[in-house]
Amino acid sequence: MTKRKQTKPTLDEPTHSTTRWPPRPLFFRWWKKHRSRFLIDLHWDSQDQESMEFSFEGIRPALHGFLSDCRISVAIDHAEVSWDTVFDVDVKAKRVRGGYICEWCEEAVTGPPRVFANRSALLSNHLFEPFLEWVNEKLAKAHWLVLSAIPERITMAEITIEPPAAKHDPSYEWVTHVLPLRIPFNGNIVT
Numbered sequence: 001m002t003k004r005k006q007t008k009p010t011l012d013e014p015t016h017s018t019t020r021w022p023p024r025p026l027f028f029r030w031w032k033k034h035r036s037r038f039l040i041d042l043h044w045d046s047q048d049q050e051s052m053e054f055s056f057e058g059i060r061p062a063l064h065g066f067l068s069d070c071r072i073s074v075a076i077d078h079a080e081v082s083w084d085t086v087f088d089v090d091v092k093a094k095r096v097r098g099g100y101i102c103e104w105c106e107e108a109v110t111g112p113p114r115v116f117a118n119r120s121a122l123l124s125n126h127l128f129e130p131f132l133e134w135v136n137e138k139l140a141k142a143h144w145l146v147l148s149a150i151p152e153r154i155t156m157a158e159i160t161i162e163p164p165a166a167k168h169d170p171s172y173e174w175v176t177h178v179l180p181l182r183i184p185f186n187g188n189i190v191t
């Protein structure tokens with residue numbers, strides 16, 4: 001995918017300032033360094049005390065992401081309905097002798113927990129790299145957003161490479177909407 005310059009104002013740091021309040025999640029600094037590894041660019045939409053929200057360049061804004069120093073998730077909102085979460089990873093950093101561990105892993109895994117040299121290394125292992133892999137391996141390869149519901153009861157969303165096959169069973173309760181994942185190129189060329 002060709003990267004275009006952002007057309008909307010970005011949250012880029014002013015060059016004259018070295019401090020910022022609220023502080024950015026650690027992901028932001030990591031992303032600036034690793035941005036070229038992403039097949040789809042991120043667009044920063046907003047920030048509050050602990051988190052930032054983002055969307056994906058060229059992808060339908062129904063997909064929107066949320067990140068903080070303990071979670072990265074991507075959810076689908078469409079027609080005023082929260083359909084589903086399509087990506088979600090979390091971490092609970094704890095300082096120990098020699099570095100940081102994840103408390104969730106400590107509870108789940110038997111044996112000594114893996115100790116990371118610093119918090120950034122733990123977050124990159126648990127949040128940043130899995131997110132990058134999801135963007136490049138799943139999102140960048142997908143073409144369709146499939147929204148399925150049993151009205152008034154369940155909603156579900158997935159991103160897929162092929163559109164789902166139509167079901168002809170009259171007892172099948174699910175209602176499915178299939179939407180193109182990508183926004184058509186709008187003709188604006190930003191140089």
Ligand SMILES: [Zn+2]
Binds near residue numbers: 092103106
């Ligand atoms: Zn963990």
